Amino acid sequence: MTISIPPTSQQSTESLQPKGWLRYFSFSLDHKVIGLQYLVCGFIFYLIGGALASAIRVELTSPISDFMARDVYNQVLTLHGTIMIFLWIVPVVNGAFGNYLIPFYVGARDMAFPRLNAVAFWLIPPAGLLLISSYFITGAAQSGWTAYPPLSITTAEAGQIIWILSVLLLGGSSIFGGINFIATILKLRRPGLKLMQLPMYCWAMLGTSVLVVLSTPVLAGTLVLLSFDIVAHTGFFNPVLGGNVIVYQHLFWFYSHPAVYIMVLPAFGLVSEILPVHCRKPLFGYPTMVYSIMAIVVLGLVVWAHHMFTSGTPPWMRLFFTIATAFIAVPTGIKFFNWVATLWGGRISLNSAILFSCGFIVNFVLGGITGVALAQVPFDVHVHDTYFVVAHFHYIVYGGSVFVIFASIYHWYPKFTGRMLDENLGRFHFLITFIGFNLCFAPQHWLGLNGMPRRVAEYDPQFTFINQLSSVGALLMAVSTLPFLWNVFHSAFKGRIAGDNPWEALTPEWLTSSPPPIENWVGEAPLVSEPYGYGMRKIKQKVDPTEEDLGGNSK
C-alpha cells in the first residue's frame, strides 16, 4: 500500500508508526485507520451477535426449550441485543463511517481531537471482550438489553455487574466520539465552506452527536445507581426497599429511545450520500433534509415514555407521548419522500450499493409504519412485549441501519482499499439478505398480533409453523454473510483496481487518491460547494450550444 505524501509536509508525516496492515493494530491517530478499526471490530462483533441470533432462532424452531436451557436462552438473548446495539450498529454507523468520512467532508486533515478519538475506539474491544467473557466466567446477564429492575437486581448479579461495566465503557467511548464529531463539524470546517454546503452525512452526525452527548450520560448515571442496587443493596429501583422501578424505565428510555436515532440518523445520512451518486441526480430537497434531521433530534428527546404505556403511565403522559411520537413521522416522511424523489427520473445503475439503499427505503417504511401504529396507546397495549415489537424493531435497526451499512461498504470499499468489490456477488448477497430478512421478520408481526410474547424460550404450539418459517429466514440471513465475506477478502487482493473515483462522485472524499494519503489531500483541501451537483454541468453544456445555434440562425 503506497502512500503519496505531499512534499511540503514530508518531514512532519514521515512515519515511524507501523506501516501496512500492522497499523490497524496500533494506537493510530489517523482518522482513516481508526474508522476502519471501528468497522472491522464492529463486523467481528456482528458475526458473534449473528451467531447468537441464529442460536435463538434454532431454539425457537420448536415450542419447547430443547436446544438451550431456559437460563442459557436468556443469556444468549441479552448478549445478542447488547452486542448488536452497542458493539455493532452504534460504533459502525457513527464511529466507522463518521471517522472515515467527516474529516473529508469538512475539508480537514484529521478529527479535532485525534488522541481522544483513538482512546474512544480502544475502549470498545476490551468492553466487548468483558461482556462476552461474563458468559464463561459467571454466566452473563439475563435481563435483556434493557436490564429492567427488579429482574436485573434479582438474576445473575455478577453477570449483570459485568454487563453494566461494559455498557459504561461503551457509553464513554460513544460520548468521546460525539464530542469529537461536534467539534470537528462545527470548528474544523475548511475556510469558505458554509454549513448548508456540507454533505448530508455531516448534518446527520451533528444531530446524532448532540443526542449522544445529551442522553448517554443519563444512562451512565442510571446504570451506576443500578449497580449500587446490586452491590450495596440500596433501594433506588427496588420496590421492596421503597424504591421505584418506573424511575429506572424513564431514565433508561431517556437514553435508549434517542439511541434508536443514534443508530438510524447516521444511516439516513449515509443513504443520502449514496443515492445521488448512483442515480446521477442532486439530492432532492437538501434544506428540508437538514431541518428534518434537526426536528428528529429535538422530537427524539421527548418521546421516550411511549415505551412505557403499560407501566402505569398517567393518561396525560400517554397523550403527550403519543402525539409527540406521531409527529416524528412527519420529518421522517419528508426524508423518505426526498429519497424517492432523488431516485425519480435518475439514471439509476442497479449496483449493490443502490440495491441495499433501496432495500433500506422499503424496509424502513414498513418499520416506520408499524412504529406509528405502536405509538397509539390502544394498539400498543395489545401488542406490548410481543413479537410485533421485535419485528418492528428489527425492521428499523436491521432493515434500516444494517442494510445501509452494507450499502456503505459496497459504496466506499473502493475508497478504503483501492479495489472494486465483485458486483454480481454483491447483488446475490443483497437478494438473499433481502429475502431472508423479510422471511425472518415479516411473520413475526403475525405472531405478535396473535399474542406470542417475546424474550421467552418456549411458546404455544400453535405458533410452531410460523416460527419455523421465521427461522428459515434467519438461516438465509446467516448464509448471506458468506458471499459477502468472500467478496470482501477476495477483492482486497484480487479485485479490479478502482482508480481514484470509480463512481465519478463529487463529494470531497473522492477527490483524492484511493486509498487516500495520510494527509487526506496532496496540497490544499478542495472546496466542494455543491456536493450533489450531478447533471448540472450537462444541462449547462446543452444550453450553451443551442444559444450558439440560435445566434448562427440569426446571422
Add this chain to the structure above:
Amino acid sequence: MTTLASKEETSKEEVAHDSHHPDYRMFGLAAFLIADGMTFAGFFAAYLTYKAVNPLLPDAIYELELPLPTLNTILLLVSSATFHRAGTALKKDDSKKCQRWLLITASLGLAFLASQMFEYFTLPFGLTDNLYASTFYALTGFHGLHVTLGAIMIFIVWWQARSPDGRVTSKNQFPLEAAELYWHFVDGIWVILFIILYLL
C-alpha cells in the same frame, strides 16, 4: 527502543495533525461538561420523581440540617472567586500571585470536602437505610467525587505553574482555564444540588 520510536512518532504526528487548526480543547471540554451535567440532571430528575411519588416510609429517618451545607455553599462560591483571581493574575503574567490564589482555591476545596465528610459522619442515617438516604449519598457523593478531581487538577496546575520550565504561563493558559471552567461547573452543580436537596 520501539516505544521510544513510537513516542517520538506520536509527537510528530501531533505536530502534523494538530498544527493545522487552532486549539479547540476548551470547546471539547465545554461539550464534555454538558454531558457531565446531563448525568446530574438524570440524578436530580430521579430524586424529584421520588419526592413526588414515593413517600418516606413511616419508620425511616431522613433529616438534614442547614448550617453546615450553607457553610459548604459559601466555601465553594468563594473558591470560584479565588480561582478567577488566579486566572487574572496569570493573564497579568504574575505567576507568584497566581500560584498563591491557586493554593487558596485548593484549600477551600479541601475544606469543603472535610466539611462534607464531617456531615456524613454526623448524619443519623446511612447509605442503605432508605430511598432518600441512598439518593442523598449518591448525589452528594458523585458531586464530592467531582470536587476531589477538581482539587487534584488545581494542584497539578499549581505544580505546573511552579515548575521552572513554565508549562502554565500567560502564553499557555489552557491547563488553568480548563481547570477553572471545570471548577465553576462543579460549583454551579453544587448550588443546584443545595437548592434541590436541602432547601426544597
